[in-house]
Structures are given as C-alpha cells and as structure tokens.
Amino acid sequence: MTEKTHAPRRVLAEFTYELAPAQRGYTDQTLYVNLSDNTISARPVTDVMKDKFIGGRGFGLWLLWHAVEDDTKWDDPENEIIISTGPCGGTTQYPGSGKSLVVSISPLTDVVIDSNVGGHFGPLLKFAGWDAIEIQGKAEEDVIVVIDGPGGRVTIEEAPDAPVDTYPVNHWLIEQMTEKEEDRYFMSVVSAGTGADNTRMGCLNFSYYDRKRKAPRFKQAGRGGIGTVLRDKQVKALVVKSPPVRSDSNHPADPERITRVGIKMHKEIHDYDDVQCRMRHGGTSYLVQIMNDHDLLPVNNYKYGSHPDAPKINSTVWEERFAKGLTDGCWYGCTLSCTHAVDGFVPRTGPFKGQPVIVDGPEYETLGGVGSNCGIFDPDDIVEMNFYCDNYGMDTISFGTGTAFVMECYEAGILDEEKTGGLALHFGNADAALELLHQMAHGEGFGKIAGQGIRRMKQHFVEAFGADPQFVQDIGMEAKGLEYSEYVTKESLAQQGGYGLTNKGPQHDEAWLIFMDQVNNQIPTFEDKAEALHYYPMFRTWFGLCGFCKVIWNDILPPDNAETDEPAKVPEHVQNFVDIFSGVTGREVTKEDLITMSETVYNFQRVFNIRLGHGRRDHDDIPYRSVGPVTAEEYESRAERYDKQLQELLGLDPAGMSTEEKMAALREHREDQYERLKDAVYARRGWTNDAVPKVETLKKLGIDFPDVVAVVEKYL
Amino acid sequence: MKVLSYDPELCVGCCVCEETCSETWFKVVDSEKSSIRIQDDGQTLLHATFCNQCGACIEVCPTEALYRDKRGIVRLRKKLCVGCLSCVGFCPYGAMFHHADQEEPFKCIACGKCVAECPNEALAIVDITDIESPPPPQPA
Numbered sequence: 001m002t003e004k005t006h007a008p009r010r011v012l013a014e015f016t017y018e019l020a021p022a023q024r025g026y027t028d029q030t031l032y033v034n035l036s037d038n039t040i041s042a043r044p045v046t047d048v049m050k051d052k053f054i055g056g057r058g059f060g061l062w063l064l065w066h067a068v069e070d071d072t073k074w075d076d077p078e079n080e081i082i083i084s085t086g087p088c089g090g091t092t093q094y095p096g097s098g099k100s101l102v103v104s105i106s107p108l109t110d111v112v113i114d115s116n117v118g119g120h121f122g123p124l125l126k127f128a129g130w131d132a133i134e135i136q137g138k139a140e141e142d143v144i145v146v147i148d149g150p151g152g153r154v155t156i157e158e159a160p161d162a163p164v165d166t167y168p169v170n171h172w173l174i175e176q177m178t179e180k181e182e183d184r185y186f187m188s189v190v191s192a193g194t195g196a197d198n199t200r201m202g203c204l205n206f207s208y209y210d211r212k213r214k215a216p217r218f219k220q221a222g223r224g225g226i227g228t229v230l231r232d233k234q235v236k237a238l239v240v241k242s243p244p245v246r247s248d249s250n251h252p253a254d255p256e257r258i259t260r261v262g263i264k265m266h267k268e269i270h271d272y273d274d275v276q277c278r279m280r281h282g283g284t285s286y287l288v289q290i291m292n293d294h295d296l297l298p299v300n301n302y303k304y305g306s307h308p309d310a311p312k313i314n315s316t317v318w319e320e321r322f323a324k325g326l327t328d329g330c331w332y333g334c335t336l337s338c339t340h341a342v343d344g345f346v347p348r349t350g351p352f353k354g355q356p357v358i359v360d361g362p363e364y365e366t367l368g369g370v371g372s373n374c375g376i377f378d379p380d381d382i383v384e385m386n387f388y389c390d391n392y393g394m395d396t397i398s399f400g401t402g403t404a405f406v407m408e409c410y411e412a413g414i415l416d417e418e419k420t421g422g423l424a425l426h427f428g429n430a431d432a433a434l435e436l437l438h439q440m441a442h443g444e445g446f447g448k449i450a451g452q453g454i455r456r457m458k459q460h461f462v463e464a465f466g467a468d469p470q471f472v473q474d475i476g477m478e479a480k481g482l483e484y485s486e487y488v489t490k491e492s493l494a495q496q497g498g499y500g501l502t503n504k505g506p507q508h509d510e511a512w513l514i515f516m517d518q519v520n521n522q523i524p525t526f527e528d529k530a531e532a533l534h535y536y537p538m539f540r541t542w543f544g545l546c547g548f549c550k551v552i553w554n555d556i557l558p559p560d561n562a563e564t565d566e567p568a569k570v571p572e573h574v575q576n577f578v579d580i581f582s583g584v585t586g587r588e589v590t591k592e593d594l595i596t597m598s599e600t601v602y603n604f605q606r607v608f609n610i611r612l613g614h615g616r617r618d619h620d621d622i623p624y625r626s627v628g629p630v631t632a633e634e635y636e637s638r639a640e641r642y643d644k645q646l647q648e649l650l651g652l653d654p655a656g657m658s659t660e661e662k663m664a665a666l667r668e669h670r671e672d673q674y675e676r677l678k679d680a681v682y683a684r685r686g687w688t689n690d691a692v693p694k695v696e697t698l699k700k701l702g703i704d705f706p707d708v709v710a711v712v713e714k715y716l
Numbered sequence: 717m718k719v720l721s722y723d724p725e726l727c728v729g730c731c732v733c734e735e736t737c738s739e740t741w742f743k744v745v746d747s748e749k750s751s752i753r754i755q756d757d758g759q760t761l762l763h764a765t766f767c768n769q770c771g772a773c774i775e776v777c778p779t780e781a782l783y784r785d786k787r788g789i790v791r792l793r794k795k796l797c798v799g800c801l802s803c804v805g806f807c808p809y810g811a812m813f814h815h816a817d818q819e820e821p822f823k824c825i826a827c828g829k830c831v832a833e834c835p836n837e838a839l840a841i842v843d844i845t846d847i848e849s850p851p852p853p854q855p856a
Contacts, residue, residue, distance in 0.1 A: 092800040185779075211780055247799020247819045256816050259801065263814065266805020327778040333800025335776065 009157040012143065015040035017152050019129045019243070025087025025250045025584040026050065030063065031130040031154060033145055035233055036077050036137030040154050045131050052702055054545035056086035057114045058601045059132045060103025061608060064112065067136055070611055074107040074225070075232050077137045083190070083238075084132035085122030087585050089547020091333075092247050093262030094580050095269065096549030098123050098331020100206070106224040106504075107200040107232075108398070108453050109481035111609045111619075113224025113504050116544055118330030118339065119206030119217075120188035123547070124149075124242040127186075127249050139234035144173075149242040162236045165193040166205040167357070167391045169237055170216045177239065184209040186245060189216070190238040192227030193393030198443030199451030201398035201483075202227025205390060212326050218360050219330050219339065222395040223507050224482060225453075231393075245332060253586030261579045262333070269335045269556055277555045279338040282315035282322065284364035284551075289314040291368070294519055296488045298373040300427045301404035302477055302625050303634050305488045309377035313367050317379055336552055347384050349434050352391070359387045361396075368486030369400020374407055375427030385430075385437060392441035398453060399440070401483035403433050405454050405476050414467045421445040454478040474624040480505040480614070489626050491641075492518040493670075494529045497677050500622040501533060503605045503615075509550070510537040516568050530680035539569070541598035546581060553577070600701040603686075603693045604708070610692060611711045617691045620678060628670045632659045635666075642666055690715060717788030718841045719769050720752070720826050724761035726838035729754060733764075733830035733839060740829045741822065749815050751824040752839075767811040767824040769844075773803035787826075788844075794820045 020027060028045045045059075053062045060082040072078045082103045091097035100122025106113035125133060128149025135145065144159040163169040169191050178184050189207040196202025204221040221227075252258055273279055277286050288310060291297035295305030311317075322328075322340035330339045342359040362371075362382050370385040371377065389396045403425075409415045410425040417424055421439075423432045423446060439447025449460055454476045461467035477484040482505025489495040495518070498511030513532055516522045523532045543550050558572045565571070574591050582588050589597075609615030629635040635642055636659065643654040646662060650669055654662055682689055686697030692715040698704040734750035742749040752766040769790050774782045781796035782803060797820040804812045804821050814821045831839045 092798045211778070245798050247801075259814065259816065263801050263805050266802055270806045325775055327776060327802075329778060332778050332798045333802055335802045335805060 007161070009144075009159055011155050011157050013038040013040050013156040015042075015154040017042060017129060017154070019149050019152050021251060022090070022126055022249065023251045024253050024586050025089075026055070027126060027129050027131050029130060030059070030084075030132040030134065031125075031147065032134045032136070033154070033156065034137040035135065035139040035143065035156065035235070038156055040156065052600050053604075054086065054597055054601070055131065056084050056089070056099075056547055057101040057103060057541070057544040059084040060101055060114060061112065061601060061605055063132065063134050064103050064105070065604075065608055067134065068105065070613070072105060072612075074105040074110065074229055079105045079136075079229060081135045081226060081229055081233070082132055083122055083125065085126055086545055086547030087250070088580055090123030090126055090245065090250055090331075091252070091258065091547075091580065091584060092245065092249075092331075093258050093333055094552075094576070095262075095265055095329070095334040095336050096331070096552030097333065097547060097580070099543065099547050099549045100221075101544045102204060102221040102226050104224070104226045104229050105612070106226070106482070107228045108225045108455070108483075109505050111480065111504075111612050111614050112605060113226060113482075114544065114605070115204070115221035115223045115226055116509055117204065117206045117221035118208075118219035118549065120186075120208040120331065121190050121206045121238070121240055123245070123331065124186060124188050124240045127242040127245060128240050133238070135230075135233060135235065135238070138232065142234050142236050144237045144239060145235065147238070147240040149240070151241075159236050164197065164231075164236055165351075165391050166191045166218060166393055167352070170207055170218075173237060173239055174216065177241075181211075181214065184216075185211065186242045188240050190230070191236065191393065192230045193391055193441070195389070195392030195394035195441035196227035196231040198448070199394060199440050200225045200228055200453045200456075201395045201402070201451070202229075202231060202393050203389075203395040204230060205393060208330060210326075213341075213343070213358065215358055217330075217339070217341065217358070218390055220390065220395070222397055224504065225395070225398075227393040227395075250584055252584040254583040257579050257583035261576050261583070265552070265576060266335045268558060272559065273336065273556055276557060278315065278319070279336045279551065279555055280328075282319045283328075283338040283340045285313075285315040285318040285362065285367060287364040288367050288372075291487065295491075296514060296518075298368050298404070298486050298488050300375050301373060301408040301475060302484070302488055302490075303408075303631070304637060305490075307372060307375075307377070310372065312377045313371050313379055313382060318362070321379065334549070334552070336556060338551060338555075342383050345383055345387065347387060349384065350388055350438055352387070357387060359383050360390060361386045365486050366396040366400065369397050370403070370433065371400075373400050373404040373486060374433055376430045376433065378430060381430035381434070384434060388434070388437055388441070392437075394437075394441065397485050398483040399437065400486070401477050402450060402454050402457070403436060405457065406436070406450055408475055409461060409467070409472070412471070414461055414465055414472070419446070419465060453481065454483055455481045471630075474630045476623055477625055478506070479622045479626075480619060482506060484626065487512075487514060489514070490628055493673055493677055494523055494532055496622060496627055496674055497529065497533050497681060498536075499626065500620050500674070501678065501681055502537070503602065503609060506622070506626075509544075510540055512536070522568070526676060526680040529677060530684040533677075533681045534684045535569075535595065538595045538598040538602060539574075541602050542577075542594045545597060545601060546577075548577065596701070600703055603697060603701055604703050606687070606691070606693055607698070607708050607711050610715070615691065616715065617678060617682075617689070620691060622674065624667065624671070627674060628666055629663060632663070635659055635663050688716065692716060717769065717844050718826055719789075719844055720766055720824055720828075720831070721840050721842045722764040722766070723838050723840075724763065726836045727754065727762045727764070728836050728838075729756070729762050730835060732833050732835065736830045736833040737824075740827070742817075749817070749822075751811075751813060751822055752830055765809060765811050768809065769826070770808065772808055773806060773812055776802045776806045778802065789825050790823070791825060792820060792823070797821075
C-alpha cells in the first residue's frame with residue numbers, strides 16, 4: 001500500500017503470505033493474531049471444523065473453546081474476538097449473502113456471545129485469504145491490525161494518532177490508506193469507540209464503502225459488548241483490503257445452480273417487496289406499526305405494547321426520511337436493500353453538533369429501544385441517539401433498554417436528580433437521554449453507572465440507593481446479563497422461551513415466535529411450543545454458520561407461500577438456501593441437514609456456557625416484566641384480558657379479588673407455565689431437566705469429544 | 717437516442733437476428749448468447765425481447781457498473797461488475813441476459829448488426845429524440 005505524506009506507523013509485527021483464493025467457499029486457513037506477544041500466524045481449517053462447525057459462528061465457537069480456560073474472563077488476555085463469515089459468505093448472486101458472526105466472552109454476560117453483522121469485513125477477509133480471524137492478547141499501546149490481501153501482508157501497527165470513535169477513525173483510515181475512490185471499494189474496517197472504552201455494552205462497527213454516497217457506511221455487531229473487548233485489547237481498528245470481488249470469488253462448486261436461484265430471488269423481491277414489507281423503501285421500520293397494532297411494541301420499559309404516538313416513528317415517516325433510489329444493501333447483490341440511511345442529519349448535541357452526517361438507520365430495534373421503550377417519539381431524537389451510539393461504539397439495544405430501566409427507576413423514586421447528577425430521566429425526556437448517552441460514552445457522572453448495564457445497575461441501586469430488590473429484579477429487562485431486545489413478550493409464552501431459553505441472552509435472532517403464538521395461535525400446547533423452540537432456534541442458527549442474512553428468509557415471501565404445508569418455515573426459501581449451500585460447497589444437503597448442522601453448534605455453545613460456570617436451568621430465568629404485569633397500572637391496562645384468563649385458565653372469579661390478589665394469582669400461574677416450558681424444551685433438545693446436554697445427544701451430533709463430555713459429566 | 721425497434725407484423729421468425737447478435741458479441745451462434753430473443757407466446761404474432769434503454773437497471777446496480785453513455789444507451793462496465801445479477805432480476809422487460817460462460821450480464825446496445833441481417837426489415841434503429849424521458853419501466 002502506498003504511504004502518503006504521513007508519519008509512518010511503527011510496525012510491531014509483520015506476516016507475509018501467498019494469497020490463495022477461496023475454493024468452494026473456504027480458504028482452509030484462519031488468521032491468528034496475538035497482541036500480547038506480537039505474533040501472527042496461519043492456522044489450518046480442519047475437516048472437523050468444516051464438517052461439524054461449518055463456518056461463521058461455528059468456527060468462532062470452536063476457536064474460542066480452544067483459546068480459553070474454564071475460568072477465563074472477558075478482560076483476560078486469553079479471551080478472543082473471532083470474526084468469520086462462513087462458506088456462502090461473499091456470494092454476490094443471492095441476496096443477503098454477506099453476513100459475518102463475531103464470537104467472544106461477553107462483559108455483560110460472562111459467557112459466550114455471538115453477534116451477527118453485515119458490512120464487508122467478513123467476506124473481504126475471506127477473499128484476502130482467511131476464513132476467520134482470531135484476536136487474542138492485549139496490546140501495550142493502541143494498535144491497528146491491517147490485513148492486506150493483495151499485498152500478502154498482515155501487520156500489527158502502532159496507531160497513537162488514530163482516533164477511537166468510528167466516524168473519525170474510518171475517515172482517518174481512508175485518508176491514510178487510500179488515494180483513489182477505487183481503493184476504497186474493497187476495504188473494510190472494524191472499529192468501536194470511546195463508548196466501548198467506558199461501558200460494558202460496546203458494539204463493533206463493520207464498514208462498507210457506499211459508492212453512490214462516496215462515504216463509508218456502518219453495520220453493527222451490536223449485542224454483548226464485543227466492542228468493549230476490542231478496546232480492552234487496545235485495538236482501534238481492524239482493516240482489511242481484498243482483491244476485487246467477483247461473482248466467483250468463492251469458486252463455487254456449481255455456479256449455475258447459484259445463478260438460477262439468485263435471479264429467481266431478485267425477481268421475487270422486484271415483484272413483491274413493494275406490496276409486502278417494503279424493505280427496499282423503509283427497511284425494518286415497517287415493524288413499528290405492526291408491533292404497535294398487536295400491542296407488542298415496547299413502551300415505557302415494556303410496561304405497555306402500544307402508544308398513540310407510534311405513527312410518528314413508523315415506516316411512513318422513514319420512507320420519507322431515507323434517501324431514495326440508492327442501492328442500500330450491506331453486501332453486493334442484496335436487492336432486499338434494507339440498510340437505509342438518513343443523509344445530511346445535523347446533530348444538536350455532542351462532538352458533531354452542527355455538522356451534517358450520514359446516519360445508518362434507524363432500524364426497528366433502535367426505534368423500539370431508544371424510541372418507544374423510553375417514551376420518545378421524535379424522529380430527530382431517535383436519529384441522533386442512533387448516530388452517537390454508532391459513533392461511540394455502543395449497542396442501541398442495550399442503551400435503549402437500559403435507559404428505559406433507568407427511567408422507570410426514576411419515575412418510581414429509586415433515582416432522583418441528585419443521584420443522576422441533574423438528569424431528569426423520566427420517560428420521554430430525550431434531552432436527558434442524549435445527555436446520558438454522552439456521559440456513558442465518556443465514563444462521566446451517572447453515565448458511569450448506567451454504562452455497566454442493567455444487571456449491575458440493579459445491584460448498585462439496591463446497595464447504594466436502597467431499592468427494593470424484588471422490584472428492580474422484576475422490571476430490569478435483562479436475562480443472563482444481556483438487555484432484552486425490543487419485543488413485548490408478556491402474552492406469548494413461546495417468545496418468553498424464545499428470549500429466555502437462548503444461549504447468548506435475550507436476543508431475537510434465535511427465535512421470533514410471537515405471531516405464530518400470540519397472534520395466530522398456531523402452537524397451543526407445550527409440545528407445540530417446544531417443537532417450535534427446537535426448530536426455529538436451530539434453523540435461525542444456521543444462517544450464522546454460512547454467512548446468510550435472515551431477513552431474506554422471511555421478510556419477503558413467495559406469492560404461493562400461504563398454500564404450502566408450513567408457511568411459517570417458508571419452504572421455498574429454505575430450499576433456496578439448500579441450493580446455495582450445496583452450490584457453493586459441493587456438499588449435497590437436505591433441509592433436515594440444516595437443522596442437524598445447527599444442533600451441533602448450538603449444543604456445543606450450551607456446553608461452552610456450562611464450562612464457563614453457567615448454562616444450567618437457572619441461567620434461563622427471566623424477569624417477571626417479560627412474563628406478566630409487575631405493577632397495578634400494567635394489570636389495569638389489560639384488565640379485561642387478564643381477568644378473562646383468571647376465569648378461563650384458573651377458574652377464579654376476578655370480581656371478588658383485589659388487583660394485588662389477581663396479580664399474585666396470575667404471576668404464580670405464569671411463572672409455573674415458564675418452568676413447564678423449560679421442562680418441555682429441554683426434553684425436546686435432548687438435555688437433562690437441568691438444561692445440560694446429555695452425552696447421547698452429544699454423541700448423536702458427533703461432538704462427544706473428551707473435553708466436551710468432561711464438562712457435562714459433572715452434572716449428569 | 718437511437719434504440720432498436722421491432723415490427724412483429726414483418727417478423728418471419730427466422731431468428732437470423734439472434735444468430736447475428738451472438739456471432740457479433742460472443743463469436744458463436746447460440747440464441748442463449750443473443751441480446752435479442754424472438755419468442756412464440758402462442759399469439760398470432762411473434763414477440764421480441766431486447767433492451768429499450770429504459771435505465772431501471774442503473775438504479776439497482778450496487779457498483780455503478782451500469783451507466784448511460786453519450787448516445788443515451790445503457791452500457792455495462794465489465795470491470796466494475798461483481799456479477800450479482802440484480803439487473804437481470806430487476807429488468808422490467810426481462811431484457812438483461814446472463815449466460816454461464818460469462819460473468820457479466822449482457823444486453824442490447826443498439827449496435828444495429830441485426831437490423832442489417834434481418835431479411836424482412838422487421839428491425840430498425842429508430843431515434844427517440846427525447847432523451848430526457850426514456851420508456852418508463854413497465855412490468856414485463
């Protein structure tokens with residue numbers, strides 16, 4: 001790469017290699033970077049990795065398992081950040097084929113987090129020669145890691161002058177490392193920000209160069225605080241440059257099979273997106289109105305499911321705000337094109353006050369999280385919080401749900417202006433929420449406390465402010481230490497499980513069953529729910545092994561989908577994925593094989609959690625706010641529904657009962673239901689009643705390795 | 717802007733246009749490599765598919781490989797193409813083609829070679845003088 005008239009960065013380590021193209025989706029090697037002893041090496045991808053772990057999240061889990069000890073903490077040097085796309089990642093013909101998975105031990109949960117992200121880094125890393133990158137150790141001073149595919153060179157470089165926040169560091173790197181526009185096309189950066197230095201909820205930003213806007217754009221590996229891990233390792237950025245991407249960069253086994261399915265999918269999107277979810281126009285913002293209409297939009301810390309101001313932040317608004325006529329896919333060939341931006345936004349606070357910026361989003365989760373869940377319905381306020389979370393490297397979901405918790409504590413009198421340093425954090429106060437965001441990013445004032453996340457805030461509020469432990473436990477919407485994402489699950493037992501029975505924490509990527517359960521009543525029995533809580537997490541896991549986006553699976557539907565046997569599974573699209581996977585890898589698979597592949601990785605991840613000291617039945621406990629009404633006002637807001645349930649399900653007469661008595665009866669029933677759901681789901685998954693995978697399950701999946709069996713044996 | 721036009725009344729279905737096009741651009745006689753396709757839909761008259769330079773594909777291309785040249789013709793810069801085939805899927809007329817032997821899709825660029833070879837003058841290059849409004853993208 002050309003060095004311009006900048007002070008050369010001191011190179012701490014250098015590794016040269018011959019760039020070999022991927023074959024059938026794999027380069028067959030992973031890159032290992034150790035920042036403590038400044039070593040870089042190539043590691044082979046083994047048959048076990050490809051057969052059993054496929055790629056993406058599977059590779060991340062496998063490599064992390066072998067990197068850490070049983071007692072490794074997130075901020076120990078042994079913890080790693082592993083990024084991998086998967087064999088189908090980097091395909092250009094099929095929409096949504098550029099995703100990557102990031103795996104690490106989370107500062108919020110202390111177990112493994114896997115985080116899904118778009119942008120170009122993972123596929124370009126592969127085309128630069130590497131199926132995955134492992135970052136282990138910690139640098140003494142801030143560094144950048146540069147993977148130069150065309151140059152065949154990987155370096156760890158000191159970067160004292162590089163900014164930390166995502167917008168400035170990306171512009172700095174573009175200026176340092178590129179001369180012409182074309183140099184930027186096949187470059188991608190992973191960065192975090194000062195918010196990742198100072199909170200546990202740091203996210204990673206994965207860039208891609210937007211040729212029409214002539215500017216970098218950012219997708220997020222949001223969940224779990226992996227940005228915090230990056231900054232703890234003293235990394236400011238990972239930079240990859242690859243050769244130009246071509247349709248055959250993966251050298252697939254059967255390009256025509258891929259082409260056929262890709263063109264069919266582009267046509268389907270062209271013909272039907274306008275009249276279905278309108279992703280090309282409004283992205284995921286279409287969910288705001290639907291959730292609001294079904295009483296599922298989180299409002300005021302999940303107390304309520306709808307609000308009369310929801311139309312102020314629904315897709316009608318965003319279809320106007322998002323720049324039109326641009327190709328907003330986060331990888332080449334994604335015609336679902338959902339990753340929109342608000343251009344020329346001028347923040348009213350913070351370091352970018354008064355300067356027009358491009359804001360990536362808002363996505364539904366951000367609209368729900370920093371918007372409705374905090375009682376905030378002004379689009380500009382949401383856009384500004386979106387912008388600064390991205391820039392500072394903070395997860396909008398953890399920030400949103402965390403701030404909603406703080407606001408309820410404020411309104412309940414647990415917090416006051418004295419405790420918050422003057423921030424009047426009641427629901428709807430966007431000024432205070434923005435000020436809190438800046439404080440969190442800088443590690444100042446009340447922001448220092450909020451930046452710890454809900455689990456640690458609960459503890460602090462009890463110890464330092466005398467909060468009622470039961471109340472904060474009930475309303476603090478976190479499980480396993482991770483903040484909930486933005487759906488109200490009170491009336492859907494299946495989705496309570498969808499969030500609670502996860503490996504990583506309450507993130508909807510594992511299962512989204514609300515419609516099937518609450519709206520369409522398609523899974524009435526425990527066994528039905530258990531079956532759904534087996535199939536859907538397994539199926540949804542599969543995307544993250546291969547490099548696929550889930551949006552392309554069910555946010556667009558073939559016209560005859562409703563007439564198929566199982567419309568919720570979208571069988572034609574599942575077949576498409578079979579075709580792409582087999583077409584790339586040459587490995588003939590069936591739809592059922594996809595589930596088995598995922599089961600293997602999923603069970604391995606469960607065992608990993610157990611190895612790290614958690615992962616058993618009590619790890620799947622959830623706060624009561626996610627199950628039923630905590631406060632009288634919540635009960636009263638749905639009194640008719642709840643009274644009816646007391647009558648029909650429990651044979652009680654609500655007329656003779658006080659609100660407190662009714663709430664207690666409902667709570668006992670619902671908490672018992674969740675425990676029974678656990679029983680049914682664990683049995684279906686081949687686990688003990690303590691949520692430990694049985695040896696015969698591990699054997700069936702071919703992961704009964706001695707070190708894996710040794711973990712579970714203690715509990716069998 | 718000069719674009720290809722077709723008169724189904726004069727077409728005898730000989731497909732010499734297809735042969736000429738694939739010969740010109742791919743050095744082989746193969747209707748699958750032609751940018752004009754003559755089709756029999758079971759109607760009285762035959763039907764031809766070829767690009768009318770509407771430009772809907774330009775907007776959907778993620779790499780700006782598709783552009784309108786000085787003559788107003790929509791062209792593809794092969795060097796910028798990543799073979800995503802979004803243009804093939806999004807062409808309202810089904811007039812952007814793809815063949816396994818070539819990464820980049822291909823389309824009619826109104827070169828006029830087929831016009832010269834048509835035995836019945838069913839094809840012509842005509843001037844759409846108003847470049848500001850090319851044919852609107854209609855569903856195929």
